[in-house]
Amino acid sequence: MTRILIVEDDPDVLDVFQAVLEAHHYKVFPLMTGRPIFKIIEEFKPDLILMDIRLDGMDGRAIFKEIRSRSLTAHLPVLLTSGGFKEDYILRENLTNADYLEKPFD
Numbered sequence: 001m002t003r004i005l006i007v008e009d010d011p012d013v014l015d016v017f018q019a020v021l022e023a024h025h026y027k028v029f030p031l032m033t034g035r036p037i038f039k040i041i042e043e044f045k046p047d048l049i050l051m052d053i054r055l056d057g058m059d060g061r062a063i064f065k066e067i068r069s070r071s072l073t074a075h076l077p078v079l080l081t082s083g084g085f086k087e088d089y090i091l092r093e094n095l096t097n098a099d100y101l102e103k104p105f106d
Contacts, residue, residue, distance in 0.1 A: 003027045005046035007034050007063075008081070009056040013103065017050060034063045041073055050101075053082045
């Protein structure tokens, strides 16, 4: 079963992601903060990370760059989500090797 780590600080969005993915038979680990992400990655061993670029009190870009810099996590696919704000487009400009999903989505 494919494992997906979701890092999203909006509980409603997190619930929707989790419900949709679990309905499609993915094993999901929901996380509302990026602080323990590397411990969770080590224990949960996700196949994909779905992460908000703007986390409450944290910078999703910094977490993404740290994921890419570590040998144990550099290979993991990361799908960054953003609210479609102008600032989010600017944040995305400096990130390479990342895919994006703009919220809201259908």
